[in-house]
Amino acid sequence: MTAALFIAQRLSAAVLAFAVTVHLATILYAVRTGLTAEEVLGRTRENVWFLAFYLLFVLAIAIHAPIGLRNIAREWTNWRGRSLDVALAIVAVVLLLLGVRAALAVYLPIAMYLR
Amino acid sequence: MSESKLLHVEVWRGAAEGKFQSFDVPRREHQTVLDVVTQIQREQDATLSYRFACRVGMCGSCAMVVNGRPRWTCRTRVSTAVKADGRLRLEPLKNFTVVKDLAVEMTDFFDKNRDAKGYFEPHKSWQDLSQRQFEIVPPASPQRQAADAGIECIGCGVCHSACDVVAWNEDYLGPAALNRAWTLVNDVRDGGQEARLGAISGSAGCHACHTHMNCTQFCPKGIAPTYSIAGLxxxxxSRALGRSAR
Incomplete structure (x- = not known):
């Protein structure tokens, strides 16, 4: 692993340590007395702080997970080289798109996202 | 201890393919594992191959796997290594190609010192002797102390045998070569840092270490290559962020 990937993985890990804690604590706090989906969305829609937090979370995941998977693939299989890097770049993009979509889904006040 | 007591020893015979051969060796007080191997080779089976030189823990040539643990056999007493049932199982070091019986091929291991730029490169001002005859390296300076912590490596290969990452990735430079590189990163007289840090930063370099600390646990010299690798x-x-390597 190059120094750049190493640094990217460690920095994203630091973000994740914070973000996962906030994410789990928020879930536990929010549902402790029972919340409907509507009540949850009422708190998340158009909340810029909420969106910013989850975009940061998603970015950290999209950086951290593919680098870790790349290391695992290199250690446990013979898969090396450009094809591996391209495959994991695709994983990164997919994670990023799915994550951003999910964050926007609870942020944007658009009817199509309402159940 | 009575000499009539016998130690049951199983010794690997062959190379990559082979089998264990059993010997009974007279048990002696303060006997080392190397004493046991020598007794077998001199008194019982002269075809047994193994390697040793100094017998006092300096040369690093007698390392073997003793009851599953890599050890320097000249400084390992039988009493500390033997199983409760009085058996001793001797194998060649893991992660090395076996030449024959207990002797392994060390060339790749030592080549990794070279690949990690584990040799001294005097910096330019030091090469100009008219300018500076001696480099003053205060023994108490942090860099000298960091180098001291890893400098006593005898190249026995115990850490290399114990390392999981070496087992997974034969290209990995390994704890010994990386420890050597770290001592030189802390050598203020050295001018080869850029090439060295480049050499140890690839996919086979320091970032591949999983910090399992097997090397640190088994190093007979009490060196902690894991910490050296963390330093690298x-x-x-620092280098990637554009700061000085030191």
Missing amino acids: KRAMV
Whole structure:
């Protein structure tokens, strides 16, 4: 692993340590007395702080997970080289798109996202 | 201890393919594992191959796997290594190609010192002797102390045998070569840092270490290559961020 990937993985890990804690604590706090989906969305829609937090979370995941998977693939299989890097770049993009979509889904006040 | 007591020893015979051969060796007080191997080779089976030189823990040539643990056999007493049932199982070091019986091919291992730029490169001002005859290196300076912590490596290969990452990735430079590189990163007289940090930053370099600490646990000299590798990671990050390696 190059120094750049190493640094990217460690920095994203630091973000994740914070973000996962906030994410789990928020879930536990929010549902402790029972919340409907509507009540949850009422708190998340158009909340810029909420969106910013989850975009940061998603970015950290999209950086951290593919680098870790790349290391695992290199250690446990013979898969090396450009094809591996391209495959994991695709994983990164997919994670990023799915994550951003999910964050926007609870942020944007658009009817199509309402159940 | 009575000499009539016998130690049951199983010794690997062959190379990559082979089998264990059993010997009974007279048990003696303060007997080392190397004494046991020598007794077998001299008194019972002269075809047994193994390697040793100094017998006092300096040369690093007698390392073997003793009851599953890599050890320097000249400084390992039978009493500390033997199983409760009085058996001793001797194998060649893991992660090395076996030449024959207990002797392994060390060439790749030593080549990794070279690949990690584990040799001294005097910096330019030091080469000009008219300018500076001696480099003053205060023994108490942090860099000298960091180098001292890893400098006593005898190249026995115990850490290399114990390392999981070496087992997974034969290209990995390994704890011994990386420890050597770290001592040189801390050598203020050295001018080859850029090439060295480049050499140890690839996919086979310091970032591949999983910090399992097997090397540190088994090093007979009490060196902690894991900490040396952690130091290299820090030096690499500093270099990548454009700061001085030191």
